[in-house]
Amino acid sequence: MALLSKKEMKRIPIVDDANDSQFGVVAIDLENCNGCKMCTIICPCDVLELYGPRHDKKVRIKEGLSMCLSCDNCHAICEYDAISIEQTYNFVGRYKQLNRGAAIQPRLKY
Protein backbone atom coordinates (compact mmCIF):
# COMPACT_ATOMS: atom_id res chain seq x y z
CA MET A 1 0.00 0.00 0.00
CA ALA A 2 1.40 3.26 -1.00
CA LEU A 3 0.82 6.27 1.20
CA LEU A 4 -0.44 8.34 -1.72
CA SER A 5 -2.96 7.04 -4.24
CA LYS A 6 -2.21 7.34 -7.94
CA LYS A 7 -4.85 10.04 -8.21
CA GLU A 8 -3.19 12.03 -5.43
CA MET A 9 0.25 11.64 -7.01
CA LYS A 10 -1.07 13.23 -10.18
CA ARG A 11 -2.59 16.21 -8.42
CA ILE A 12 -0.39 19.32 -8.42
CA PRO A 13 -1.51 21.83 -5.76
CA ILE A 14 -2.34 25.39 -6.72
CA VAL A 15 -0.37 27.83 -4.60
CA ASP A 16 -2.96 30.57 -4.11
CA ASP A 17 -5.86 28.21 -3.45
CA ALA A 18 -6.51 27.81 0.28
CA ASN A 19 -7.92 24.32 -0.28
CA ASP A 20 -4.72 23.16 -1.96
CA SER A 21 -1.90 24.93 -0.15
CA GLN A 22 -1.45 25.78 3.47
CA PHE A 23 1.58 27.94 4.16
CA GLY A 24 3.25 28.65 7.47
CA VAL A 25 1.74 30.94 10.07
CA VAL A 26 3.68 32.71 12.83
CA ALA A 27 2.32 33.60 16.24
CA ILE A 28 3.39 37.05 17.42
CA ASP A 29 3.44 38.02 21.07
CA LEU A 30 2.46 41.68 20.79
CA GLU A 31 3.55 42.43 24.36
CA ASN A 32 7.12 41.31 23.73
CA CYS A 33 7.46 42.62 20.17
CA ASN A 34 9.12 46.03 20.12
CA GLY A 35 9.23 46.44 16.34
CA CYS A 36 13.02 46.05 16.03
CA LYS A 37 12.53 44.83 12.43
CA MET A 38 15.13 42.04 12.65
CA CYS A 39 12.67 39.30 11.66
CA THR A 40 11.48 41.23 8.60
CA ILE A 41 15.11 41.48 7.45
CA ILE A 42 15.94 37.83 8.05
CA CYS A 43 12.76 36.33 6.57
CA PRO A 44 13.78 34.38 3.45
CA CYS A 45 10.28 34.60 1.97
CA ASP A 46 9.73 38.29 2.66
CA VAL A 47 6.37 37.69 4.34
CA LEU A 48 6.72 39.88 7.46
CA GLU A 49 6.09 43.61 7.70
CA LEU A 50 5.86 46.31 10.34
CA TYR A 51 2.69 48.24 11.05
CA GLY A 52 1.32 50.68 13.58
CA PRO A 53 2.28 54.16 14.80
CA ARG A 54 5.84 55.39 14.58
CA HIS A 55 6.95 54.68 18.13
CA ASP A 56 4.93 51.54 18.68
CA LYS A 57 5.55 49.37 15.65
CA LYS A 58 4.66 45.69 15.66
CA VAL A 59 5.30 42.92 13.17
CA ARG A 60 2.69 40.93 11.25
CA ILE A 61 2.33 38.67 8.23
CA LYS A 62 1.72 40.56 5.00
CA GLU A 63 -1.74 40.43 3.53
CA GLY A 64 -2.34 38.45 0.39
CA LEU A 65 -0.44 35.37 -0.71
CA SER A 66 2.13 34.62 2.00
CA MET A 67 4.54 31.85 1.15
CA CYS A 68 5.94 31.33 4.66
CA LEU A 69 8.02 28.14 4.61
CA SER A 70 7.95 27.84 8.40
CA CYS A 71 11.75 27.95 8.72
CA ASP A 72 11.47 29.67 12.13
CA ASN A 73 14.41 31.97 11.34
CA CYS A 74 12.35 34.82 12.78
CA HIS A 75 12.27 33.00 16.12
CA ALA A 76 16.01 32.28 15.91
CA ILE A 77 16.87 35.98 15.55
CA CYS A 78 14.31 37.40 18.00
CA GLU A 79 15.94 38.71 21.18
CA TYR A 80 12.59 39.15 22.92
CA ASP A 81 11.06 35.75 22.20
CA ALA A 82 8.11 37.48 20.57
CA ILE A 83 7.63 35.39 17.42
CA SER A 84 7.42 31.69 16.78
CA ILE A 85 6.00 29.28 14.26
CA GLU A 86 2.40 28.27 14.79
CA GLN A 87 1.63 26.23 11.71
CA THR A 88 3.94 24.57 9.19
CA TYR A 89 3.33 24.38 5.46
CA ASN A 90 1.45 21.54 3.87
CA PHE A 91 -0.12 20.79 0.50
CA VAL A 92 -2.54 18.38 -1.04
CA GLY A 93 -1.78 15.82 -3.74
CA ARG A 94 1.76 15.16 -4.81
CA TYR A 95 3.45 17.43 -2.30
CA LYS A 96 1.48 16.39 0.80
CA GLN A 97 3.67 16.10 3.91
CA LEU A 98 3.79 12.53 5.10
CA ASN A 99 4.49 11.03 8.51
CA ARG A 100 5.21 14.22 10.37
CA GLY A 101 4.50 15.22 13.93
CA ALA A 102 4.08 18.72 15.31
CA ALA A 103 6.93 21.23 15.04
CA ILE A 104 8.77 21.37 18.36
CA GLN A 105 12.07 22.63 19.76
CA PRO A 106 15.00 20.18 20.18
CA ARG A 107 14.17 17.66 22.89
CA LEU A 108 16.40 16.20 25.57
CA LYS A 109 13.68 14.01 27.12
CA TYR A 110 11.31 11.88 25.12
Added chain:
Amino acid sequence: MSDIAKDRVDANDAEETEQQPRRAVKTTEIEEGDPWNTIEAAFLKRRSIRRFKKKQVPAHMIRRILEIGRFAPSQGNCQPWKYVVVRDRETITEMENFCADMCRKISGALDYTAYKKGTFARWRSETFLKLFAKWRPSNMHPVPFGAVNLIANDRFKVFHHPPTIIIPLMDTRGIGHPEIDLGIVGTNIVMAAHSLGLGTCWVGLASFLNDSAEWRERLGVEEPYQLIEAISVGYVLGKPMQNTVARETHETLWIEDGEKNLIY
Protein backbone atom coordinates in the same frame (compact mmCIF):
# COMPACT_ATOMS: atom_id res chain seq x y z
CA MET B 1 56.47 7.12 -12.30
CA SER B 2 53.26 5.64 -13.61
CA ASP B 3 50.70 7.63 -15.62
CA ILE B 4 48.25 7.69 -12.74
CA ALA B 5 50.81 9.02 -10.29
CA LYS B 6 51.84 11.79 -12.72
CA ASP B 7 48.29 13.15 -12.92
CA ARG B 8 48.18 13.93 -9.23
CA VAL B 9 48.93 17.50 -8.32
CA ASP B 10 51.39 17.64 -5.51
CA ALA B 11 50.01 20.34 -3.25
CA ASN B 12 52.10 19.48 -0.24
CA ASP B 13 55.55 19.73 -1.82
CA ALA B 14 57.13 21.94 0.79
CA GLU B 15 54.78 21.76 3.74
CA GLU B 16 55.13 18.78 5.95
CA THR B 17 51.97 17.89 7.78
CA GLU B 18 52.47 17.79 11.51
CA GLN B 19 51.93 14.51 13.25
CA GLN B 20 48.82 14.61 15.37
CA PRO B 21 49.23 13.14 18.86
CA ARG B 22 47.50 9.80 19.14
CA ARG B 23 44.66 9.86 21.60
CA ALA B 24 42.05 7.25 22.32
CA VAL B 25 38.49 8.59 21.95
CA LYS B 26 36.55 8.05 25.15
CA THR B 27 32.86 7.33 24.88
CA THR B 28 31.39 9.18 27.78
CA GLU B 29 28.26 7.94 29.44
CA ILE B 30 25.29 10.05 28.43
CA GLU B 31 22.17 10.07 30.57
CA GLU B 32 18.75 11.04 29.27
CA GLY B 33 18.24 14.76 29.69
CA ASP B 34 21.94 15.70 29.77
CA PRO B 35 22.62 19.07 28.11
CA TRP B 36 23.73 19.19 24.47
CA ASN B 37 27.46 18.96 23.97
CA THR B 38 29.35 21.53 21.91
CA ILE B 39 29.03 19.75 18.59
CA GLU B 40 25.36 18.93 19.02
CA ALA B 41 24.64 22.51 20.01
CA ALA B 42 26.50 23.71 16.90
CA PHE B 43 24.27 21.56 14.70
CA LEU B 44 21.13 22.80 16.46
CA LYS B 45 22.06 26.47 16.23
CA ARG B 46 23.21 26.50 12.61
CA ARG B 47 20.95 28.50 10.33
CA SER B 48 21.16 29.25 6.65
CA ILE B 49 22.46 32.80 6.47
CA ARG B 50 21.06 35.12 3.82
CA ARG B 51 22.60 38.42 4.97
CA PHE B 52 26.37 38.77 4.75
CA LYS B 53 28.82 41.50 5.67
CA LYS B 54 30.73 43.03 2.75
CA LYS B 55 34.08 42.14 4.35
CA GLN B 56 35.95 39.38 2.50
CA VAL B 57 36.74 36.16 4.34
CA PRO B 58 40.54 35.57 4.53
CA ALA B 59 41.76 32.99 1.99
CA HIS B 60 43.37 30.84 4.68
CA MET B 61 39.99 30.37 6.37
CA ILE B 62 38.39 29.17 3.15
CA ARG B 63 41.33 26.81 2.63
CA ARG B 64 40.84 25.54 6.15
CA ILE B 65 37.14 24.87 5.46
CA LEU B 66 37.94 23.02 2.22
CA GLU B 67 40.44 20.95 4.17
CA ILE B 68 37.63 19.68 6.41
CA GLY B 69 35.64 18.86 3.28
CA ARG B 70 38.50 16.70 2.06
CA PHE B 71 37.95 14.29 4.91
CA ALA B 72 34.27 13.67 4.25
CA PRO B 73 33.16 10.05 3.92
CA SER B 74 32.36 8.88 0.40
CA GLN B 75 31.17 5.67 -1.16
CA GLY B 76 34.11 3.37 -1.76
CA ASN B 77 36.40 6.31 -0.88
CA CYS B 78 35.83 7.54 -4.45
CA GLN B 79 35.78 11.24 -3.43
CA PRO B 80 33.74 12.36 -6.46
CA TRP B 81 34.24 16.12 -6.12
CA LYS B 82 36.39 19.10 -6.85
CA TYR B 83 35.86 22.69 -5.86
CA VAL B 84 35.44 26.04 -7.52
CA VAL B 85 35.89 29.03 -5.23
CA VAL B 86 34.63 32.37 -6.52
CA ARG B 87 35.81 35.44 -4.63
CA ASP B 88 35.40 38.17 -7.27
CA ARG B 89 32.59 40.60 -6.49
CA GLU B 90 32.00 41.20 -10.21
CA THR B 91 31.83 37.51 -11.09
CA ILE B 92 29.44 36.89 -8.19
CA THR B 93 27.20 39.74 -9.34
CA GLU B 94 27.22 38.38 -12.89
CA MET B 95 26.34 34.90 -11.61
CA GLU B 96 23.47 36.38 -9.62
CA ASN B 97 22.21 38.34 -12.59
CA PHE B 98 22.37 35.29 -14.84
CA CYS B 99 20.41 33.12 -12.38
CA ALA B 100 17.90 35.93 -11.78
CA ASP B 101 17.36 36.19 -15.55
CA MET B 102 16.68 32.46 -15.72
CA CYS B 103 14.22 32.80 -12.83
CA ARG B 104 12.48 35.65 -14.65
CA LYS B 105 12.12 33.50 -17.78
CA ILE B 106 10.68 30.58 -15.83
CA SER B 107 8.46 32.76 -13.68
CA GLY B 108 7.11 34.61 -16.72
CA ALA B 109 5.90 31.38 -18.28
CA LEU B 110 4.77 29.53 -15.17
CA ASP B 111 3.62 32.10 -12.62
CA TYR B 112 -0.14 31.76 -12.73
CA THR B 113 -0.62 33.83 -9.59
CA ALA B 114 0.01 36.93 -11.72
CA TYR B 115 -3.32 36.42 -13.51
CA LYS B 116 -6.87 36.61 -12.24
CA LYS B 117 -8.72 33.37 -11.67
CA GLY B 118 -11.02 32.39 -14.51
CA THR B 119 -9.04 34.15 -17.26
CA PHE B 120 -7.52 32.38 -20.23
CA ALA B 121 -3.98 33.44 -19.32
CA ARG B 122 -4.41 31.92 -15.87
CA TRP B 123 -5.69 28.64 -17.30
CA ARG B 124 -2.84 28.56 -19.80
CA SER B 125 0.00 28.99 -17.31
CA GLU B 126 -1.64 26.66 -14.77
CA THR B 127 -1.81 23.93 -17.42
CA PHE B 128 1.74 24.65 -18.47
CA LEU B 129 2.93 24.33 -14.86
CA LYS B 130 1.14 21.02 -14.39
CA LEU B 131 2.77 19.63 -17.53
CA PHE B 132 6.15 20.92 -16.38
CA ALA B 133 5.59 19.33 -12.97
CA LYS B 134 5.18 15.94 -14.63
CA TRP B 135 8.54 16.33 -16.30
CA ARG B 136 10.43 17.67 -13.27
CA PRO B 137 8.26 17.17 -10.17
CA SER B 138 10.88 18.13 -7.58
CA ASN B 139 11.61 21.45 -9.27
CA MET B 140 7.97 22.46 -9.34
CA HIS B 141 7.31 22.14 -5.63
CA PRO B 142 5.32 25.17 -4.43
CA VAL B 143 8.12 26.36 -2.13
CA PRO B 144 10.88 26.82 -4.75
CA PHE B 145 8.14 28.19 -6.98
CA GLY B 146 7.70 30.97 -4.42
CA ALA B 147 11.47 31.56 -4.21
CA VAL B 148 11.76 31.82 -8.01
CA ASN B 149 8.96 34.40 -8.02
CA LEU B 150 10.66 36.45 -5.30
CA ILE B 151 13.93 36.43 -7.26
CA ALA B 152 12.14 37.32 -10.49
CA ASN B 153 10.57 40.32 -8.73
CA ASP B 154 14.00 41.46 -7.42
CA ARG B 155 12.94 41.02 -3.79
CA PHE B 156 15.63 38.44 -3.20
CA LYS B 157 19.12 37.62 -4.49
CA VAL B 158 19.98 34.12 -5.69
CA PHE B 159 23.32 33.83 -3.85
CA HIS B 160 22.45 36.47 -1.22
CA HIS B 161 25.49 38.47 -2.38
CA PRO B 162 28.22 36.78 -0.33
CA PRO B 163 31.94 37.64 -0.44
CA THR B 164 32.84 34.02 -1.33
CA ILE B 165 31.04 31.19 -3.07
CA ILE B 166 32.25 27.60 -2.77
CA ILE B 167 30.95 25.34 -5.52
CA PRO B 168 31.61 21.63 -5.03
CA LEU B 169 31.49 20.03 -8.48
CA MET B 170 30.29 16.46 -8.73
CA ASP B 171 32.20 13.83 -10.65
CA THR B 172 29.37 11.93 -12.35
CA ARG B 173 31.51 8.77 -12.45
CA GLY B 174 31.35 8.44 -8.67
CA ILE B 175 30.46 5.12 -7.12
CA GLY B 176 26.79 4.53 -6.31
CA HIS B 177 25.11 7.87 -5.67
CA PRO B 178 27.71 10.63 -6.06
CA GLU B 179 25.04 13.26 -5.22
CA ILE B 180 25.00 11.95 -1.67
CA ASP B 181 28.77 12.19 -1.37
CA LEU B 182 28.54 15.77 -2.59
CA GLY B 183 25.94 16.47 0.08
CA ILE B 184 28.22 15.05 2.76
CA VAL B 185 31.12 17.20 1.58
CA GLY B 186 28.81 20.20 1.65
CA THR B 187 27.71 19.40 5.19
CA ASN B 188 31.33 19.17 6.29
CA ILE B 189 32.04 22.53 4.66
CA VAL B 190 28.97 24.16 6.17
CA MET B 191 29.65 22.88 9.68
CA ALA B 192 33.36 23.77 9.50
CA ALA B 193 32.42 27.30 8.44
CA HIS B 194 29.83 27.50 11.21
CA SER B 195 32.41 26.46 13.79
CA LEU B 196 34.64 29.34 12.62
CA GLY B 197 31.75 31.78 13.07
CA LEU B 198 31.02 32.13 9.35
CA GLY B 199 27.58 31.95 7.83
CA THR B 200 26.69 29.70 4.92
CA CYS B 201 23.74 29.05 2.67
CA TRP B 202 23.12 26.27 0.20
CA VAL B 203 22.00 27.60 -3.17
CA GLY B 204 20.23 25.02 -5.30
CA LEU B 205 19.23 27.50 -7.99
CA ALA B 206 22.94 27.70 -8.86
CA SER B 207 22.30 24.66 -11.06
CA PHE B 208 21.12 27.09 -13.75
CA LEU B 209 24.82 27.78 -14.29
CA ASN B 210 25.32 24.14 -15.21
CA ASP B 211 22.96 24.49 -18.17
CA SER B 212 24.79 27.47 -19.66
CA ALA B 213 27.75 26.76 -21.95
CA GLU B 214 29.26 30.16 -21.17
CA TRP B 215 29.20 29.67 -17.42
CA ARG B 216 30.41 26.09 -17.66
CA GLU B 217 33.47 27.43 -19.42
CA ARG B 218 33.96 30.36 -17.06
CA LEU B 219 33.73 28.16 -13.97
CA GLY B 220 35.75 25.31 -15.46
CA VAL B 221 32.88 22.81 -15.34
CA GLU B 222 33.85 20.13 -17.87
CA GLU B 223 32.79 16.58 -18.47
CA PRO B 224 32.53 14.47 -16.35
CA TYR B 225 31.95 17.17 -13.75
CA GLN B 226 28.60 18.73 -13.00
CA LEU B 227 27.55 21.78 -11.04
CA ILE B 228 24.70 20.86 -8.73
CA GLU B 229 24.76 23.17 -5.75
CA ALA B 230 26.72 26.14 -4.51
CA ILE B 231 27.47 27.30 -0.97
CA SER B 232 27.61 31.00 -0.13
CA VAL B 233 30.10 31.83 2.61
CA GLY B 234 30.63 35.07 4.50
CA TYR B 235 30.60 36.89 7.80
CA VAL B 236 27.21 36.87 9.46
CA LEU B 237 25.33 40.17 9.64
CA GLY B 238 23.54 40.62 12.94
CA LYS B 239 22.76 37.76 15.31
CA PRO B 240 20.49 35.36 13.44
CA MET B 241 21.55 32.32 15.46
CA GLN B 242 20.47 33.24 18.99
CA ASN B 243 17.76 30.64 19.54
CA THR B 244 17.15 27.12 18.36
CA VAL B 245 14.14 26.62 16.09
CA ALA B 246 11.13 24.33 16.08
CA ARG B 247 11.01 21.56 13.51
CA GLU B 248 8.53 18.81 12.80
CA THR B 249 9.14 15.38 14.29
CA HIS B 250 9.41 12.58 11.77
CA GLU B 251 7.97 9.13 11.94
CA THR B 252 10.47 6.47 13.01
CA LEU B 253 9.82 2.76 12.75
CA TRP B 254 11.54 1.24 15.77
CA ILE B 255 12.27 -2.48 15.46
CA GLU B 256 13.52 -4.10 18.64
CA ASP B 257 12.95 -7.42 20.46
CA GLY B 258 10.74 -8.70 17.66
CA GLU B 259 8.37 -5.74 18.03
CA LYS B 260 7.67 -2.91 15.65
CA ASN B 261 6.69 0.47 17.04
CA LEU B 262 6.11 3.86 15.51
CA ILE B 263 7.70 6.69 17.43
CA TYR B 264 7.97 10.41 16.72
